[in-house]
Amino acid sequence: MLFNAKIMIWKTSPAALTAWRSLMWKLSSAAGLCSGPGSSDSSVSDEKPPHTPVMLKEILHYLDLKPAQVVLDMTFGGGGHTKAILNTVPEVTVLALDRDPEAISLAQQLAKQHFGRVKPLLGRFSELEALMSNMNIKPGSIDAVLLDAGCSSMQMDQAKRGFSLSKDGPLDMRMDGERYPDMPCAADVVNTLDQQALASILTAYGEERHARKIASAIVEARRVNPITRTHQLASVVAGAFPASIVHARKDRLHRPAHIATKTFQALRIFVNDELKELHTGLCAARSALKPGGRLCVITFHSLEDRLVKHFLQDRDLSHLEQCHFIENKRNGRREKLVDKNRECNKNAHWFPVQRKVVTPEKDDVRENPRGRSAKLRVVLRR
Numbered sequence: 314m315l316f317n318a319k320i321m322i323w324k325t326s327p328a329a330l331t332a333w334r335s336l337m338w339k340l341s342s343a344a345g346l347c348s349g350p351g352s353s354d355s356s357v358s359d360e361k362p363p364h365t366p367v368m369l370k371e372i373l374h375y376l377d378l379k380p381a382q383v384v385l386d387m388t389f390g391g392g393g394h395t396k397a398i399l400n401t402v403p404e405v406t407v408l409a410l411d412r413d414p415e416a417i418s419l420a421q422q423l424a425k426q427h428f429g430r431v432k433p434l435l436g437r438f439s440e441l442e443a444l445m446s447n448m449n450i451k452p453g454s455i456d457a458v459l460l461d462a463g464c465s466s467m468q469m470d471q472a473k474r475g476f477s478l479s480k481d482g483p484l485d486m487r488m489d490g491e492r493y494p495d496m497p498c499a500a501d502v503v504n505t506l507d508q509q510a511l512a513s514i515l516t517a518y519g520e521e522r523h524a525r526k527i528a529s530a531i532v533e534a535r536r537v538n539p540i541t542r543t544h545q546l547a548s549v550v551a552g553a554f555p556a557s558i559v560h561a562r563k564d565r566l567h568r569p570a571h572i573a574t575k576t577f578q579a580l581r582i583f584v585n586d587e588l589k590e591l592h593t594g595l596c597a598a599r600s601a602l603k604p605g606g607r608l609c610v611i612t613f614h615s616l617e618d619r620l621v622k623h624f625l626q627d628r629d630l631s632h633l634e635q636c637h638f639i640e641n642k643r644n645g646r647r648e649k650l651v652d653k654n655r656e657c658n659k660n661a662h663w664f665p666v667q668r669k670v671v672t673p674e675k676d677d678v679r680e681n682p683r684g685r686s687a688k689l690r691v692v693l694r695r
């Protein structure tokens with residue numbers, strides 16, 4: 314896509330990005346940009362808030378682990394799912410992957426408590442095959458895989474990570490933290506890309522109806538001051554709309570949602586290349602699993618869920634747009650869609666365990682509202 318061109322410049326010229334960033338740090342009157350030099354955040358408590366695992370009992374049920382099996386937790390996060398697996402299945406071994414160094418240091422602590430049963434792997438989905446091969450773990454040898462997509466509460470709740478519009482912090486959003494210092498953060502994106510590229514990101518990854526209006530407001534605002542803080546971005550977006558509609562949208566629990574919520578989602582997905590990573594992760598899970606091995610995938614928004622659904626139907630994902638079009642025009646076209654699925658499934662890699670998508674129970678949503686939009690899909694590897 315066209316906006317990838319600018320990112321390519323950053324990727325091929327890290328020096329330019331570093332120079333640009335240090336200029337931005339100097340310009341930023343508040344704390345530093347992207348948790349770089351001089352950045353600090355007094356609002357972060359020393360004690361990390363726990364991440365409440367979503368659909369825990371459903372995951373334990375559908376993974377259906379037997380003693381001494383090997384499970385790959387591709388999204389260790391706060392370790393909630395892994396801990397429950399360790400505590401309920403005797404002698405199970407967990408390979409614990411996460412791209413976030415903070416999550417992996419928790420996995421290392423857990424590995425000390427459960428000697429030999431937790432193997433922490435720091436890296437992205439796209440690095441999994443290499444990580445497994447370094448550990449001499451053969452493809453096709455894993456009994457079950459869990460992929461719980463998106464961000465953890467530990468990431469969302471720490472202002473210094475810059476994911477949350479309700480907590481003021483540097484506009485960062487990199488799940489990898491400082492692992493790849495040349496990787497653009499959200500502030501790099503909003504301050505550098507042109508208006509059309511920004512609008513494309515908001516449309517593609519936030520499904521934001523007002524993408525062009527918001528992109529225009531961002532470009533206007535950054536002419537005056539670079540946008541370096543989460544609250545600053547939230548107020549730039551809010552400033553493009555009448556006050557009466559800033560909280561007019563509703564989330565799934567019918568609570569008011571800030572007008573910038575989709576902008577934040579879009580930037581996060583773009584910064585972390587989340588959809589491409591998710592697709593690569595699903596391919597890696599497929600090659601890691603034994604025949605008959607189980608895959609449980611939890612998604613949190615329609616872009617992720619559509620991708621996972623199509624992947625598990627063995628559809629060619631380069632036709633994602635076309636499939637989406639057909640779904641939107643479903644009336645009267647049902648037969649065509651079913652035929653297409655059948656055609657795609659001739660060489661299927663998966664058996665569905667559960668025909669219907671599993672969603673959290675009402676009580677669980679009340680206790681853990683972040684899980685409100687979760688969807689669980691469960692399949693067996695052929």
Ligand SMILES: C[S@@+](CC[C@H](N)C(=O)[O-])C[C@H]1O[C@@H](n2cnc3c(N)ncnc32)[C@H](O)[C@@H]1O
Pocket residue numbers: 364365366367387388389390391392393394395410411412413416436437438439461462463464465466488590591594
């Ligand atoms: C929803 S949290 C997982 C929470 C975990 N299941 C628990 O119970 O605490 C998602 C985690 O996946 C990690 N993650 C997201 N995308 C990733 C990727 N492409 N590669 C590796 N880890 C990823 C994030 O850093 C985050 O820690």
